[in-house]
Amino acid sequence: MESSSLLVHPPRVAAQPRIPSSVFEGLFVRGLEPNSELSRALEAEGYDRRCPEVDYPVQVWKRCVAIARDMAYGELSDADAYRILGRKLTQGFADTLIGRVTVVAIPMIGPARVVERLPRYLAMMGRPDLEVQLASVGERARRITIPDMHNRPEFIAGALEAALERAHVQPIVSVEERLVQGFRLLVRW
Numbered sequence: 001m002e003s004s005s006l007l008v009h010p011p012r013v014a015a016q017p018r019i020p021s022s023v024f025e026g027l028f029v030r031g032l033e034p035n036s037e038l039s040r041a042l043e044a045e046g047y048d049r050r051c052p053e054v055d056y057p058v059q060v061w062k063r064c065v066a067i068a069r070d071m072a073y074g075e076l077s078d079a080d081a082y083r084i085l086g087r088k089l090t091q092g093f094a095d096t097l098i099g100r101v102t103v104v105a106i107p108m109i110g111p112a113r114v115v116e117r118l119p120r121y122l123a124m125m126g127r128p129d130l131e132v133q134l135a136s137v138g139e140r141a142r143r144i145t146i147p148d149m150h151n152r153p154e155f156i157a158g159a160l161e162a163a164l165e166r167a168h169v170q171p172i173v174s175v176e177e178r179l180v181q182g183f184r185l186l187v188r189w
Contacts, residue, residue: 016057016058016059017057017058017126017127017129017150018055018056018057018058018126019055019056019057019058019060019061019125019126020054020055020098020124020125020126021052021053021054021055021056022093022096022097022098022099023061023089023093023125023126024047024049024052024056024061024064025049025052025092025093025096026089026090026092026093026094026095026096026099027065027068027085027088027089027092027093028042028047028049028064028068028092029049029092030091030092030093030095030096031085031088031089031091031092031093032068032072032088032092034049034068037071038067038068038071038072041067041071042064042067042068045060045063045064045067046060046063046064047060047064055126058126058150061126061150062150062151065082065085065151065155068085069081069082069085072085073085078152078154079154079175080154082152082154082155082158083154083155083157083158083161084158085155085158086154086155086156086157086158086159086160086161086162087158087159087161087162088158089155089158089159089162090158090159090160090162090163091162093125094166098124102121102124103163103166106163106166106167107166107167107168109167110167111140111164111167111169111171111189112140112142114163114164114166114167115134115142115144115160115164115187116134118132118134118144118160119131119132121163122146127148130146130147130148131147132144132145132146132147133145137186137188140188140189141186141187141188141189142186142187143176143184143185143186143187144184144185144186144187145179145182145183145184146182146183146184146185147179147181147182148182148183149181149182153175153178153183153185154175156183156185157173157174157175157185158173160173160185160187161173164187164189167189169189170189171187171188171189172187172188172189173185173186173187173188174186
């Protein structure tokens, strides 16, 4: 008698996102210009700005952002602190080599195309796993659903505000809804 064996495959586990060092550089070197206390705290979590790795696990990113929130903006509410950190990320990332190449086109393409390119920008920042949904809400507004469980919605809102300002508009980005697996933003300009 032949014995038949079933091949059992282990369940697929989605790989955790990895965040490129240029994103860390954008926030923690160029955006915040950390003092020695913040630098030591970031090193303890796995990011040494003097000796960066190619990329980092998203968990290191989350811990480092939380530390920066507490140390740089501890007196602010979470919403305000994370929004400022998001703005600092965009401003600092624009000063990195990769960022300079990316942001040069923003003033020429305008705010609508900046928002439409959000999935591409997020992928460049280490998040190609996000299936962003965009819905037009008139000519000068978009509703964006982002299935991101690793970043605070205010952080992404602040980053998007700073990017849209480079398109020469005064954006209003509000957190419209917090979802089980992400959030929805309303972007107006």
